Amino acid sequence: MSEPPDFLEILRIVTRYFRQRKVRYVIVGGIAVSVYGYPRSTQDIDLIIDHEELEINDFCKYLCMNDFQITENDLLAAFKEKSHATIFHRTLSTRLDIKGNFSIEDKDTLDTALELPLEDFKIIIVSPEAFIIHKLKFGSPRDLEDALAVYIRMKPKIQTHELHRIARLTNLEPLLSELIEIADKSIEEQKKWVNEQLTKD
Numbered sequence: 001m002s003e004p005p006d007f008l009e010i011l012r013i014v015t016r017y018f019r020q021r022k023v024r025y026v027i028v029g030g031i032a033v034s035v036y037g038y039p040r041s042t043q044d045i046d047l048i049i050d051h052e053e054l055e056i057n058d059f060c061k062y063l064c065m066n067d068f069q070i071t072e073n074d075l076l077a078a079f080k081e082k083s084h085a086t087i088f089h090r091t092l093s094t095r096l097d098i099k100g101n102f103s104i105e106d107k108d109t110l111d112t113a114l115e116l117p118l119e120d121f122k123i124i125i126v127s128p129e130a131f132i133i134h135k136l137k138f139g140s141p142r143d144l145e146d147a148l149a150v151y152i153r154m155k156p157k158i159q160t161h162e163l164h165r166i167a168r169l170t171n172l173e174p175l176l177s178e179l180i181e182i183a184d185k186s187i188e189e190q191k192k193w194v195n196e197q198l199t200k201d
Contacts, residue, residue, distance in 0.1 A: 010094045011045055012121050013066050017059065024050040026113040028126045028134065029097070033146050035116060036128055037153035040146075043093045048109055051079050051100030067091060105170055109134070112162070128154045129163040136167075136175050144179075144194045152183050 011031075018025040029046030056079075060072045067090040078085035079100045087096040101107055112127045126134070128150055135147035151158065167176040175197075182193045 015123055017062050023053045024110050026110050026124050026126050032126050032131050036150045038149040046097045048099050048106050130166055133166040136172050137170055141194050
């Protein structure tokens with residue numbers, strides 16, 4: 001009996017499907033944090049896909065053939081409700097968290113995604129600018145820490161005009177301004193800023 005595939009192999013299997021079927025997708029979440037220089041242990045593969053390009057029955061069959069637990073109805077229900085579909089692997093702790101293209105922000109994230117190498121294959125991943133703004137929008141302490149970490153590490157490569165464009169799209173310019181200012185402060189001040197966001201309306 002062969003060994004179960006590791007996390008990278010699962011990522012390769014999933015992205016191969018989208019590439020071969022020409023379905024637009026973008027990886028967000030913990031993988032993006034790690035790719036942009038803030039190592040994080042994760043077994044989740046978070047994706048936004050252009051669900052209107054997806055043949056749901058074919059996709060579900062492909063996932064089941066690769067030991068994921070999913071039915072066509074599960075995915076249809078998630079898309080109908082404009083929510084996430086969480087799909088578990090039968091033998092690994094890896095899970096897929098798939099969201100459709102339901103908003104202006106989702107479309108923009110797909111449109112501005114980047115193709116980057118990962119090991120011996122390539123993935124489509126959220127741009128650092130979109131990643132930072134999405135994390136500000138979600139707003140949990142972990143999200144804010146991720147936004148700060150990626151901004152600090154990627155600052156020399158960040159396209160400032162693009163960062164502000166996405167902030168305007170999501171009405172987050174004031175919070176982005178705070179992040180940019182606090183990024184030059186001490187770690188203690190950064191932690192204080194993160195905690196202060198929890199007390200705001």
